[in-house]
Amino acid sequence: MSTVIQGKNYIGYSLSAENPYTFKAYVPVDDAYLKDDFHAASPGEVMRTMELAQKAFLEYAYIPPPQRANFLMAITEEILALGDELLERASLETGLPAVRLAGERARTITQLTQFADLLREGSWVEASIDTPIPDRLPAPKPDLRKMLVPIGPVVVFGSSNFPFAYSVAGVDTGPALAAGNPLIVKAHAAHPGVSDLTAQAVVKAAKRTGMPDGVFSMLYDDGFEVGASLVKHPYTKAVGFTGSFKGGMALYKMAQEREEPIPVFAEMGSVNPIIILPEYLKSNAENLAHTLAASVTLGAGQFCTNPGLVFVTNSDGLETFEKTYSEEILKTESATMLTAGICRNFYHLRDDILQQSGVTELALSGRTSESKTQSQASVAKVSGREFIENPKLQEEVFGPFSLLVVCDDAAELSLAISQLKGQLTTSVMGESEEIRRHTALFQNLSRISGRVIIRGVPTGVEVCPSMHHGGPFPASSDAKFTSVGRHSILRFVRPQSYQGWDNDLLPDELKNENPLGIMRLVNNKETRDTIQP
Amino acid sequence: MSTVIQGKNYIGYSLSAENPYTFKAYVPVDDAYLKDDFHAASPGEVMRTMELAQKAFLEYAYIPPPQRANFLMAITEEILALGDELLERASLETGLPAVRLAGERARTITQLTQFADLLREGSWVEASIDTPIPDRLPAPKPDLRKMLVPIGPVVVFGSSNFPFAYSVAGVDTGPALAAGNPLIVKAHAAHPGVSDLTAQAVVKAAKRTGMPDGVFSMLYDDGFEVGASLVKHPYTKAVGFTGSFKGGMALYKMAQEREEPIPVFAEMGSVNPIIILPEYLKSNAENLAHTLAASVTLGAGQFCTNPGLVFVTNSDGLETFEKTYSEEILKTESATMLTAGICRNFYHLRDDILQQSGVTELALSGRTSESKTQSQASVAKVSGREFIENPKLQEEVFGPFSLLVVCDDAAELSLAISQLKGQLTTSVMGESEEIRRHTALFQNLSRISGRVIIRGVPTGVEVCPSMHHGGPFPASSDAKFTSVGRHSILRFVRPQSYQGWDNDLLPDELKNENPLGIMRLVNNKETRDTIQP
Known part of the structure; x- marks a missing residue:
C-alpha cells in the first residue's frame, strides 16, 4: 500500500x-x-x-x-x-x-x-x-x-x-x-x-x-x-x-x-579539532590513524561533528601515524554526497585549503565515477606556525577531508589551540596523567567547546540528557542551548510567574495538591510533596 | 571613619x-x-x-x-x-x-x-x-x-x-x-x-x-x-x-x-497593565482606587513595574473609582525624581500622551517647588476605541502617571488587551469566578506577560526563586531569562558536555563519588547518590 x-x-x-x-x-x-x-x-x-x-x-x-x-x-x-x-x-x-x-x-x-x-x-x-x-x-x-x-x-x-x-x-x-x-x-x-x-x-x-x-x-x-x-x-x-x-x-x-x-x-557546524598528546601518539600511532580516518570519512564526512583538524607535535610516532592515516585515506572508497552543490562546494573549499601557503596533500583516494556527486577522501598537512598565521585554515570543509597540523612543540601547540574559534566538540587523545601535565591547554580547549571528548572521536551524537550539541559561536548562534x-526543549519555552492566584485557576503543575506528582522547587527545596494552603 | x-x-x-x-x-x-x-x-x-x-x-x-x-x-x-x-x-x-x-x-x-x-x-x-x-x-x-x-x-x-x-x-x-x-x-x-x-x-x-x-x-x-x-x-x-x-x-x-x-x-520596562473586571469594580471601587494610586505614585513612579495603564469597562463603580483615584492623585505630594533629565523626559512623555486624540486629564497633583526635578502625579483617561486605534498610548511614561482606558464592554476590553505588546507584568482584579468567565481575555494576557498577578499591584518585586522579572519583547530583550x-544566574553560563573523561579529571560536580553531595540527573533520574564505576 x-x-x-x-x-x-x-x-x-x-x-x-x-x-x-x-x-x-x-x-x-x-x-x-x-x-x-x-x-x-x-x-x-x-x-x-x-x-x-x-x-x-x-x-x-x-x-x-x-x-x-x-x-x-x-x-x-x-x-x-x-x-x-x-x-x-x-x-x-x-x-x-x-x-x-x-x-x-x-x-x-x-x-x-x-x-x-x-x-x-x-x-x-x-x-x-x-x-x-x-x-x-x-x-x-x-x-x-x-x-x-x-x-x-x-x-x-x-x-x-x-x-x-x-x-x-x-x-x-x-x-x-x-x-x-x-x-x-x-x-x-x-x-x-x-x-x-x-x-x-x-x-x-x-x-x-x-x-x-x-x-x-x-x-x-x-x-x-x-x-x-x-x-x-x-x-x-x-x-x-x-x-x-x-x-x-x-x-x-x-x-x-x-x-x-x-x-x-x-x-x-565546526571543525571539531582533535589534539593528540605526544606520549599517546607514541604508543597509539597506528590505532589512532585507523580511528580518525574512519571518523573523518564516515558518511562521506557529511556530519557537523566531522573532525576536520588534527593537532600533533613533531615527536615519536608521528611518521607511523601519518603513514597509516594516509594509507587509510587512500583505501577509502569514493562516496556519493547529498547533492551536486554540496559536492562542488566540498571540492572548492578543500582546494582552497590546499592552495594556502605551506599546505601539502598527503593522500587522495580514488574516484569510482565522474558523477557530479562523488567525493574523494583526502588528508593534508601544515606546520603549526603556518596554521597560527592563517585563520583560513580553520574553515570547515564539509566532507571527507582533514588537515593535520604539526606543531614543533607543546608551546606552539598551545598557541595554535588558543587561536581556535568556538567548536561543537574537541577531542583530546592522551592518558589521564599526560592530560594533567597539559592543564592550560586543556582549559583553553574547554573554553571554546560545547563538548570535550577524551580518547574518542566526535562523530556519533548520543541522544541522552547529558549530551550538549551546540557550542560557543560560530559553532552555534547561542551557546546556551543544545x-x-x-x-x-528549553529553546522553545519561557518562564512565567503567577502571583496571588486562586488555586483553582492555576495550571495543574502549580496547584497545591500537585495533581501531576511532579518534582517542584517549593520554598527553594526540591520535592514532590503537596502544599498545605 | x-x-x-x-x-x-x-x-x-x-x-x-x-x-x-x-x-x-x-x-x-x-x-x-x-x-x-x-x-x-x-x-x-x-x-x-x-x-x-x-x-x-x-x-x-x-x-x-x-x-x-x-x-x-x-x-x-x-x-x-x-x-x-x-x-x-x-x-x-x-x-x-x-x-x-x-x-x-x-x-x-x-x-x-x-x-x-x-x-x-x-x-x-x-x-x-x-x-x-x-x-x-x-x-x-x-x-x-x-x-x-x-x-x-x-x-x-x-x-x-x-x-x-x-x-x-x-x-x-x-x-x-x-x-x-x-x-x-x-x-x-x-x-x-x-x-x-x-x-x-x-x-x-x-x-x-x-x-x-x-x-x-x-x-x-x-x-x-x-x-x-x-x-x-x-x-x-x-x-x-x-x-x-x-x-x-x-x-x-x-x-x-x-x-x-x-x-x-x-x-x-513596560506599562504593566491592570485589568479590572466589572463585578470586582462594582464591589471594590474605592479600595482599588486607593491601592492603584499608591502603587503608581510609589517612589515617584520610578519603577519598571509601575502600573501605567488601567483597563475598566463602563459599568457600576466606575464613577466612584475615577473620583477616588483622582482625589488620591490630587493629594499626592510632589516628589524628587532621580535626575533632571528623567524629570524632563517624564513631563515630555506625559504631555505627549495628553495631546493624543480623546485623552483627557482627570487630576494633576500640586508641585511644592519649581525645581527641575519635582514630579507632579497625574491620571488621564481615554476610551477603549481610541486606545485600540493609537499604539502611542501604550508607550511607557517613566514616572507617576497612569492612563485609564474605559472600554464600552467586554468585547472592546478583549480587543484592547489583544493589542498590547509584551509586558513585565499584568494584573487582573477579579474574583476567581469572574476571571473564569473571561478565560480568553485571561489567556491573551498570559501570552504577553512575564508575571500575571491576581488582585495585586505589580510594584514590589519579591526576591525569590519563583519570581520571573522579565517578559516578552519589548519588556525584555530575551523573554527566557529573569x-x-x-x-x-542562567544568563551567564552555558552547558558543557564531558565525554569519556577519567573520573579524576572531571570537575567535582561530575565525579562518580559526588563529593559535593549535589542533586544530579543520573541516567535521567534526579538523585544525590554516588555512581558505581
Missing part, C-alpha cells in the same frame, strides 16, 4: 498549491531528477500558514502535556507505518545507504519518544513555588509560582544531511511541538519527497489525537524567499536551523532586524 | 585616571553638583580592563564555588561596613528617601546572600550524568556528563533607579560573579559616588578572599563611548542592562553587529 507524494504545501490540515512554480527531487547517485513536482509556497500561503498557526497556538498551548505526548507517539507510529517506502525514498533523495537511514529513523523515533516520556512525567516545566508570608514585615510576602510556558509559532528549517533526525519530525521540530508551540517546517529542497511523506505522517497523527488545525504546517521552496518570509513574520517567535555558517547567519541577521527580534537557534537531548 | 571617594576607574586592583575629562555627581533635590571629580575611562583603559578580565577569567572560572561564595559574602560585609555614609551619599545622588534606600541595601545583601547559598549548596550547575553501556549494539554508549560552566567577561550597566539593587553589586553583577565570570561594571553617571564606594567594597572583598586581579573592574563615563567600547570588545561574552527601551535596544543592536554576536540581557531570583 503505497503513500502518494502530494507535492503541495501542508497548511494545517489543508493542501495548497497556489504557486505554479514547481521543482523536482534530485537523485545524487544518478545525477537525475524524480518525476514528482513540488510547489513552492506563495506569499499568500505563507500568510495563511502563519495566521492559522497563531490561531492554533491559543488552543494548543492549553492542551495538557500528556495529550501532546500522545500526538508525538502517534507521529512515531505513522512514520513507522510508512515502512520501507520511506527509507527507499530517503535513499534515492540523499544517496545515503539504507542501513544508515534505518539507524537514523530509529534515532528519530527515540527522540520523539523521549519527549513524549518527558511530557508524561511532567517535571520538565521546572515548577517553582514560594508560599506566602502574610505577616512578614515590612511587607507581606505574596504567593508566587513559576513554570515554563510555550512561546508561540516556531519555524524550523529541515537540514540536508539528516532527512529524518534533523528534519520534519526531528531534533528541532519534536521539542517545539512538545513544548506546546505550533510548528511550521520549511522542507529542505534536497529531500522534498521524504519531507512530504513525513508531513503526511505528522498530519495523520495530529488529526487522530485531536490536535487543532494549524498545529503543524510544512511549506516548500527551493530558494530563499519562503524561509525569509517565515522568519520575518510577526507571529513567528523562534527559529530552529541546522546547516552552514552562511545560511545560519543569514537567518540570524534577518531575525535581529525585525521590529521584534526573535531567537534563531542555528547549529552551524539541539539534542531533553534540554533542547 | 570616612571612606574617600576616589573618582578613578577601578581596573582590577589598580586605580586609573588617564583621561583628563571628568564629570561631577548631581544632587537632584538641590539641582546642584557635588565637588568630587569622576574620570571617564579612556580607550586605553577600556582595553586594559578587558585584557585583565580575560586573564582573570582563566583563573576565576576554576575557583571552587564555595570560595566564590565567600567572595560574595565578603562583599555584603564590606557594603555594610560602609555604614550610613553609603546611604547618605545615595540619598544625595538619587533624591530617594533614606528609608527606601535602607530597604534597597537590605535587598541587595539578600540577593548576594542567596547566590552565596546557591554556590555552597552546589546543585545549581544542573549536573547530568549518563553512564556508559560498552556492550550496547550497534554501537557502545559512551560515558557522558554535563554541567553549566561560566562564559567569560560580563559587562553590566548600572541602572539609574536602583543605586544598590541594580547597580555595582546588584541583580546582574551578583549572578555574573557567582557563575564564575569576571565582571566589568559601567557605573551609572547619575550616582557615581555610591558606585565608587560600592566598588571599593567589592575590591576589598575580592582581595581578602584571594580572588584574581581583574575579577572586578568598574569604569566611569557620563556619555556613551565607554559603554559602547565595552559591548564591542571581543573578550566580552554577555551584557546586563536595566533601563529604557531606547538604551537597551542600542546596546542590543551593537552586540548583534559584532563579528561574534553576544547576548544582551536588557530589561527595558534578572531577579536564583535563575538569573
Whole structure:
C-alpha cells in the first residue's frame, strides 16, 4: 500500500498549491531528477500558514502535556507505518545507504519518544513555588509560582544531511511541538519527497489525537524567499536551523532586524579539532590513524561533528601515524554526497585549503565515477606556525577531508589551540596523567567547546540528557542551548510567574495538591510533596 | 571613619585616571553638583580592563564555588561596613528617601546572600550524568556528563533607579560573579559616588578572599563611548542592562553587529497593565482606587513595574473609582525624581500622551517647588476605541502617571488587551469566578506577560526563586531569562558536555563519588547518590 507524494504545501490540515512554480527531487547517485513536482509556497500561503498557526497556538498551548505526548507517539507510529517506502525514498533523495537511514529513523523515533516520556512525567516545566508570608514585615510576602510556558509559532528549517533526525519530525521540530508551540517546517529542497511523506505522517497523527488545525504546517521552496518570509513574520517567535555558517547567519541577521527580534537557534557546524598528546601518539600511532580516518570519512564526512583538524607535535610516532592515516585515506572508497552543490562546494573549499601557503596533500583516494556527486577522501598537512598565521585554515570543509597540523612543540601547540574559534566538540587523545601535565591547554580547549571528548572521536551524537550539541559561536548562534537531548526543549519555552492566584485557576503543575506528582522547587527545596494552603 | 571617594576607574586592583575629562555627581533635590571629580575611562583603559578580565577569567572560572561564595559574602560585609555614609551619599545622588534606600541595601545583601547559598549548596550547575553501556549494539554508549560552566567577561550597566539593587553589586553583577565570570561594571553617571564606594567594597572583598586581579573592574563615563567600547570588545561574552527601551535596544543592536554576536540581557520596562473586571469594580471601587494610586505614585513612579495603564469597562463603580483615584492623585505630594533629565523626559512623555486624540486629564497633583526635578502625579483617561486605534498610548511614561482606558464592554476590553505588546507584568482584579468567565481575555494576557498577578499591584518585586522579572519583547530583550531570583544566574553560563573523561579529571560536580553531595540527573533520574564505576 503505497503513500502518494502530494507535492503541495501542508497548511494545517489543508493542501495548497497556489504557486505554479514547481521543482523536482534530485537523485545524487544518478545525477537525475524524480518525476514528482513540488510547489513552492506563495506569499499568500505563507500568510495563511502563519495566521492559522497563531490561531492554533491559543488552543494548543492549553492542551495538557500528556495529550501532546500522545500526538508525538502517534507521529512515531505513522512514520513507522510508512515502512520501507520511506527509507527507499530517503535513499534515492540523499544517496545515503539504507542501513544508515534505518539507524537514523530509529534515532528519530527515540527522540520523539523521549519527549513524549518527558511530557508524561511532567517535571520538565521546572515548577517553582514560594508560599506566602502574610505577616512578614515590612511587607507581606505574596504567593508566587513559576513554570515554563510555550512561546508561540516556531519555524524550523529541515537540514540536508539528516532527512529524518534533523528534519520534519526531528531534533528541532519534536521539542517545539512538545513544548506546546505550533510548528511550521520549511522542507529542505534536497529531500522534498521524504519531507512530504513525513508531513503526511505528522498530519495523520495530529488529526487522530485531536490536535487543532494549524498545529503543524510544512511549506516548500527551493530558494530563499519562503524561509525569509517565515522568519520575518510577526507571529513567528523562534527559529530552529541546522546547516552552514552562511545560511545560519543569514537567518540570524534577518531575525535581529525585525521590529521584534526573535531567537534563531542555528547549529552551524565546526571543525571539531582533535589534539593528540605526544606520549599517546607514541604508543597509539597506528590505532589512532585507523580511528580518525574512519571518523573523518564516515558518511562521506557529511556530519557537523566531522573532525576536520588534527593537532600533533613533531615527536615519536608521528611518521607511523601519518603513514597509516594516509594509507587509510587512500583505501577509502569514493562516496556519493547529498547533492551536486554540496559536492562542488566540498571540492572548492578543500582546494582552497590546499592552495594556502605551506599546505601539502598527503593522500587522495580514488574516484569510482565522474558523477557530479562523488567525493574523494583526502588528508593534508601544515606546520603549526603556518596554521597560527592563517585563520583560513580553520574553515570547515564539509566532507571527507582533514588537515593535520604539526606543531614543533607543546608551546606552539598551545598557541595554535588558543587561536581556535568556538567548536561543537574537541577531542583530546592522551592518558589521564599526560592530560594533567597539559592543564592550560586543556582549559583553553574547554573554553571554546560545547563538548570535550577524551580518547574518542566526535562523530556519533548520543541522544541522552547529558549530551550538549551546540557550542560557543560560530559553532552555534547561542551557546546556551543544545539541539539534542531533553534540554533542547528549553529553546522553545519561557518562564512565567503567577502571583496571588486562586488555586483553582492555576495550571495543574502549580496547584497545591500537585495533581501531576511532579518534582517542584517549593520554598527553594526540591520535592514532590503537596502544599498545605 | 570616612571612606574617600576616589573618582578613578577601578581596573582590577589598580586605580586609573588617564583621561583628563571628568564629570561631577548631581544632587537632584538641590539641582546642584557635588565637588568630587569622576574620570571617564579612556580607550586605553577600556582595553586594559578587558585584557585583565580575560586573564582573570582563566583563573576565576576554576575557583571552587564555595570560595566564590565567600567572595560574595565578603562583599555584603564590606557594603555594610560602609555604614550610613553609603546611604547618605545615595540619598544625595538619587533624591530617594533614606528609608527606601535602607530597604534597597537590605535587598541587595539578600540577593548576594542567596547566590552565596546557591554556590555552597552546589546543585545549581544542573549536573547530568549518563553512564556508559560498552556492550550496547550497534554501537557502545559512551560515558557522558554535563554541567553549566561560566562564559567569560560580563559587562553590566548600572541602572539609574536602583543605586544598590541594580547597580555595582546588584541583580546582574551578583549572578555574573557567582557563575564564575569576571565582571566589568559601567557605573551609572547619575550616582557615581555610591558606585565608587560600592566598588571599593567589592575590591576589598575580592582581595581578602584571594580572588584574581581583574575579577572586578568598574569604569566611569557620563556619555556613551565607554559603554559602547565595552559591548564591542571581543573578550566580552554577555551584557546586563536595566533601563529604557531606547538604551537597551542600542546596546542590543551593537552586540548583534559584532563579528561574534553576544547576548544582551536588557530589561527595558513596560506599562504593566491592570485589568479590572466589572463585578470586582462594582464591589471594590474605592479600595482599588486607593491601592492603584499608591502603587503608581510609589517612589515617584520610578519603577519598571509601575502600573501605567488601567483597563475598566463602563459599568457600576466606575464613577466612584475615577473620583477616588483622582482625589488620591490630587493629594499626592510632589516628589524628587532621580535626575533632571528623567524629570524632563517624564513631563515630555506625559504631555505627549495628553495631546493624543480623546485623552483627557482627570487630576494633576500640586508641585511644592519649581525645581527641575519635582514630579507632579497625574491620571488621564481615554476610551477603549481610541486606545485600540493609537499604539502611542501604550508607550511607557517613566514616572507617576497612569492612563485609564474605559472600554464600552467586554468585547472592546478583549480587543484592547489583544493589542498590547509584551509586558513585565499584568494584573487582573477579579474574583476567581469572574476571571473564569473571561478565560480568553485571561489567556491573551498570559501570552504577553512575564508575571500575571491576581488582585495585586505589580510594584514590589519579591526576591525569590519563583519570581520571573522579565517578559516578552519589548519588556525584555530575551523573554527566557529573569534578572531577579536564583535563575538569573542562567544568563551567564552555558552547558558543557564531558565525554569519556577519567573520573579524576572531571570537575567535582561530575565525579562518580559526588563529593559535593549535589542533586544530579543520573541516567535521567534526579538523585544525590554516588555512581558505581
